[in-house]
Amino acid sequence: METPATTLSLIDDLVSQLGQGAVQWGEAIDARYQADWSGAPPVRPLALVHPAHPGEVATALRICHAHRVPVVPLGGLTGLAGGAMPQENAVALSLERLNAIEQVDTAAATLTVQAGVTLQAAQEAAQAAGLLLGVDLGARGSCQIGGNLATNAGGNGVVQFGMMREQALGLEVVLADGTVLNMLRPMLKNNTGYDLKQWFIGSEGTLGVITRAVLKLHPAPRARVSALVALPDYASAIRLLRLLQAHFPGALAAFELMWEDFYATSLRWSQLASPLPQAYPFMVLAEVTGRDQALLTDSLQTALGEAMDQGIVLDAVVAQSQAQALSLWRIREATAEFPTHLVPINFDVSLPIDQIGDFAEQCVSALTARWPDQRTLRFGHLGDGNLHLTTDARSLGASLTPEQAAHEVEEMVYALLAQRGGSISAEHGIGLHKKPYLQASRTPAELAAMRAIKLALDPLNLLNPGKIFDLTQQDPKATP
Amino acid sequence: METPATTLSLIDDLVSQLGQGAVQWGEAIDARYQADWSGAPPVRPLALVHPAHPGEVATALRICHAHRVPVVPLGGLTGLAGGAMPQENAVALSLERLNAIEQVDTAAATLTVQAGVTLQAAQEAAQAAGLLLGVDLGARGSCQIGGNLATNAGGNGVVQFGMMREQALGLEVVLADGTVLNMLRPMLKNNTGYDLKQWFIGSEGTLGVITRAVLKLHPAPRARVSALVALPDYASAIRLLRLLQAHFPGALAAFELMWEDFYATSLRWSQLASPLPQAYPFMVLAEVTGRDQALLTDSLQTALGEAMDQGIVLDAVVAQSQAQALSLWRIREATAEFPTHLVPINFDVSLPIDQIGDFAEQCVSALTARWPDQRTLRFGHLGDGNLHLTTDARSLGASLTPEQAAHEVEEMVYALLAQRGGSISAEHGIGLHKKPYLQASRTPAELAAMRAIKLALDPLNLLNPGKIFDLTQQDPKATP
Numbered sequence: 018m019e020t021p022a023t024t025l026s027l028i029d030d031l032v033s034q035l036g037q038g039a040v041q042w043g044e045a046i047d048a049r050y051q052a053d054w055s056g057a058p059p060v061r062p063l064a065l066v067h068p069a070h071p072g073e074v075a076t077a078l079r080i081c082h083a084h085r086v087p088v089v090p091l092g093g094l095t096g097l098a099g100g101a102m103p104q105e106n107a108v109a110l111s112l113e114r115l116n117a118i119e120q121v122d123t124a125a126a127t128l129t130v131q132a133g134v135t136l137q138a139a140q141e142a143a144q145a146a147g148l149l150l151g152v153d154l155g156a157r158g159s160c161q162i163g164g165n166l167a168t169n170a171g172g173n174g175v176v177q178f179g180m181m182r183e184q185a186l187g188l189e190v191v192l193a194d195g196t197v198l199n200m201l202r203p204m205l206k207n208n209t210g211y212d213l214k215q216w217f218i219g220s221e222g223t224l225g226v227i228t229r230a231v232l233k234l235h236p237a238p239r240a241r242v243s244a245l246v247a248l249p250d251y252a253s254a255i256r257l258l259r260l261l262q263a264h265f266p267g268a269l270a271a272f273e274l275m276w277e278d279f280y281a282t283s284l285r286w287s288q289l290a291s292p293l294p295q296a297y298p299f300m301v302l303a304e305v306t307g308r309d310q311a312l313l314t315d316s317l318q319t320a321l322g323e324a325m326d327q328g329i330v331l332d333a334v335v336a337q338s339q340a341q342a343l344s345l346w347r348i349r350e351a352t353a354e355f356p357t358h359l360v361p362i363n364f365d366v367s368l369p370i371d372q373i374g375d376f377a378e379q380c381v382s383a384l385t386a387r388w389p390d391q392r393t394l395r396f397g398h399l400g401d402g403n404l405h406l407t408t409d410a411r412s413l414g415a416s417l418t419p420e421q422a423a424h425e426v427e428e429m430v431y432a433l434l435a436q437r438g439g440s441i442s443a444e445h446g447i448g449l450h451k452k453p454y455l456q457a458s459r460t461p462a463e464l465a466a467m468r469a470i471k472l473a474l475d476p477l478n479l480l481n482p483g484k485i486f487d488l489t490q491q492d493p494k495a496t497p
Numbered sequence: 498m499e500t501p502a503t504t505l506s507l508i509d510d511l512v513s514q515l516g517q518g519a520v521q522w523g524e525a526i527d528a529r530y531q532a533d534w535s536g537a538p539p540v541r542p543l544a545l546v547h548p549a550h551p552g553e554v555a556t557a558l559r560i561c562h563a564h565r566v567p568v569v570p571l572g573g574l575t576g577l578a579g580g581a582m583p584q585e586n587a588v589a590l591s592l593e594r595l596n597a598i599e600q601v602d603t604a605a606a607t608l609t610v611q612a613g614v615t616l617q618a619a620q621e622a623a624q625a626a627g628l629l630l631g632v633d634l635g636a637r638g639s640c641q642i643g644g645n646l647a648t649n650a651g652g653n654g655v656v657q658f659g660m661m662r663e664q665a666l667g668l669e670v671v672l673a674d675g676t677v678l679n680m681l682r683p684m685l686k687n688n689t690g691y692d693l694k695q696w697f698i699g700s701e702g703t704l705g706v707i708t709r710a711v712l713k714l715h716p717a718p719r720a721r722v723s724a725l726v727a728l729p730d731y732a733s734a735i736r737l738l739r740l741l742q743a744h745f746p747g748a749l750a751a752f753e754l755m756w757e758d759f760y761a762t763s764l765r766w767s768q769l770a771s772p773l774p775q776a777y778p779f780m781v782l783a784e785v786t787g788r789d790q791a792l793l794t795d796s797l798q799t800a801l802g803e804a805m806d807q808g809i810v811l812d813a814v815v816a817q818s819q820a821q822a823l824s825l826w827r828i829r830e831a832t833a834e835f836p837t838h839l840v841p842i843n844f845d846v847s848l849p850i851d852q853i854g855d856f857a858e859q860c861v862s863a864l865t866a867r868w869p870d871q872r873t874l875r876f877g878h879l880g881d882g883n884l885h886l887t888t889d890a891r892s893l894g895a896s897l898t899p900e901q902a903a904h905e906v907e908e909m910v911y912a913l914l915a916q917r918g919g920s921i922s923a924e925h926g927i928g929l930h931k932k933p934y935l936q937a938s939r940t941p942a943e944l945a946a947m948r949a950i951k952l953a954l955d956p957l958n959l960l961n962p963g964k965i966f967d968l969t970q971q972d973p974k975a976t977p
Contacts, residue, residue: 208651212695213943267748463690
């Protein structure tokens with residue numbers, strides 16, 4: 018297909034301002050820029066731009082704005098909701114060359130990075146200064162700080178340090194027309210008018226492109242102890258959570274709940290023996306941080322002993338070495354094996370914590386009523402009220418394509434969720450894939466307010482258009 | 498003065514929808530609704546409306562919107578920046594009858610309250626459930642949760658639990674036209690499109706009226722120990738902060754720095770003897786929380802001993818009883834005596850923490866060069882990077898009125914602050930009084946973005962107009 022003249026004119030402008038090496042188009046665009054981890058089929062963008070520094074991001078956006086061409090910002094492309102999926106009619110703007118760690122300020126406990134720095138590189142820079150970045154997640158080696166902020170990433174540390182939003186002290190953001198908002202202030206407290214940076218965090222690149230960030234760091238804990246804990250029922254998991262939070266205020270670093278379906282499957286896949294002699298309805302992997310490994314191990318044993326006396330805990334193993342801790346964590350990290358063993362239909366929902374147990378049961382009952390052979394694994398960051406459910410599309414029978422299966426399971430689960438006022442996305446975002454269901458979690462008045470804000474900051478709808486919501490008043494599909 | 502017909506028609510509509518008892522006008526408006534704690538002269542509003550529940554707030558706003566009459570929301574009126582000052586041409590909307598504590602959910606550790614609940618009532622409701630609300634401040638008995646959220650209040654607990662923003666899980670907000678945004682979701686994680694509630698927190702009632710909130714609670718600590726610590730210099734204060742954060746991860750509950758000028762003045766006013774035998778350049782009041790009073794006291798003594806060995810700390814007293822802790826805190830709480838002993842010109846600034854010592858010196862040098870007898874007290878929430886400076890207007894000589902004195906000191910301090918990229922308001926907000934200086938802390942592009950958002954959500958500029966910024970592109974006064 019021949020490149021249209023309007024596109025060539027845009028490319029000319031981009032090349033003349035950013036240089037030949039910073040712009041690709043047509044077949045020169047490498048496949049890795051054409052898809053994210055969401056499983057959506059690849060899309061070749063109109064052009065791919067690789068700015069070398071934040072100022073070039075502003076230049077690229079100004080040029081695209083002048084040509085009225087939409088722009089899709091690309092971070093590490095590890096998103097599961099399709100928020101960074103390229104579009105045929107849009108320029109893809111890769112942030113990966115903005116990979117400078119600009120400052121680690123030990124006195125202030127802050128880290129200033131460009132948007133394309135990977136989460137892992139940021140973590141390592143903090144660590145080298147004896148500090149800790151509060152967010153961690155499986156894609157750490159590929160995902161980028163800009164994308165983590167744009168999607169308000171969650172992950173493993175939320176129960177202790179909050180989401181990515183809570184780590185952000187300052188941002189630099191470029192608006193659709195190339196205007197630079199310099200909000201790179203490192204202060205913890207700053208009540209000078211609207212806290213603009215909050216609008217961009219979690220807006221999935223639809224309001225502005227994040228180019229730099231100042232992140233808050235925490236003192237690195239000197240000790241860290243994990244335990245695997247067996248529980249009789251869901252209510253005991255909440256009681257254990259509160260007991261550990263009271264025993265280790267501010268120091269409970271993880272509280273991961275696994276239903277028996279998840280736990281047994283994980284052991285089967287890994288061919289590991291359970292560290293506990295029998296099966297239990299629920300298992301929790303908990304981690305606490307402190308100053309002294311031996312003292313902390315003792316304290317955790319004491320706390321779990323107390324929980325056992327109260328009947329909350331049936332059995333427990335406290336890791337006595339880092340190797341043992343890793344082997345416990347391996348059970349939880351079976352999620353990385355999902356694509357190998359399943360055709361996964363994934364959910365990332367949140368609910369008031371006391372409803373999660375019932376809701377998980379209700380989902381499995383409804384799925385089983387419809388598909389007696391259905392296989393669903395349940396697990397979650399219980400400390401954050403975040404439940405993950407993964408149904409194997411193949412367990413629903415051969416009569417459905419994986420797409421049909423996903424669609425039907427989603428309709429069922431989100432309808433049950435909407436009845437309880439839950440959230441269809443606790444941490445993964447909406448992107449493209451959850452857009453049809455957004456109304457299950459947001460009222461029409463909220464959606465109208467989002468659209469008003471989008472139009473105020475990006476009146477031509479050029480930034481990542483069609484992600485999260487469409488600008489028409491009616492979403493394409495009504496909620497069940 | 499006769500009430501104009503347009504106003505009578507508005508009052509008729511308000512009375513017919515809300516009832517006679519919910520609407521006052523003219524001389525019937527009690528003086529306490531005509532001013533806040535900022536010291537600005539009282540202003541009688543067009544009318545005063547007292548809705549009895551959130552639905553009536555929407556009704557009142559709908560009526561005022563139909564009449565194109567502006568509305569100023571009133572919380573506890575304890576603000577220091579004039580953000581809730583009534584206006585002659587606007588209806589004042591008091592939230593005080595929205596004082597129901599709707600739910601304390603112990604399992605979820607959440608508190609649902611209406612906006613007019615005082616901070617203290619909310620704290621007590623949390624406490625009765627064995628939980629803790631993370632925000633505390635001196636005005637707790639009068640200030641209201643809605644106002645705390647609208648101004649993103651700070652106070653004493655920020656170093657441990659963050660500002661009011663960090664406590665907010667869900668909000669209900671009424672827009673200028675009466676549209677209700679129901680965002681009362683109690684989930685810790687909810688990445689379903691823009692996190693709308695963030696826009697209203699800290700927007701000082703200019704974007705919407707907060708009517709209900711779901712707040713996050715924390716486990717109540719069983720032990721709490723305070724210490725007063727003497728330091729040789731400012732750099733040692735930062736080192737002590739980091740040392741205590743490392744010793745007590747997540748459990749450092751206060752870290753209040755007092756310069757010698759503040760400390761000596763406080764002792765003189767209270768006629769208390771210093772708990773330490775001599776004077777020192779800097780004093781810190783630190784507080785840590787934990788599980789066991791005796792163990793925690795020991796740990797704090799150990800940590801301070803370590804700091805003394807490193808030369809960071811010159812002397813220290815660790816409170817051995819609650820009475821002793823209170824007497825230490827009394828020194829810090831001399832701020833309540835400011836209006837009695839001074840004609841205070843107050844600053845509430847934030848800066849990168851490593852610059853605060855130099856900046857405080859620089860301000861005092863500049864003030865002394867101009868007014869050799871100037872008297873300034875310096876103190877702050879150092880754990881949050883928040884410096885308070887208070888200059889006694891009377892110490893600047895009799896040739897200036899207090900207003901002129903305030904103006905000249907403000908010009909001087911904010912000019913020095915702007916050079917360092919500091920914030921003119923760490924926690925008190927902008928309101929009316931800091932509006933002329935907003936450009937010292939925000940770029941023109943940021944102010945333009947704020948105005949665009951204001952117009953998107955309140956196109957007729959009816960909600961608390963003229964607070965924070967004016968809608969004209971040029972603020973009335975350029976920054977020094």
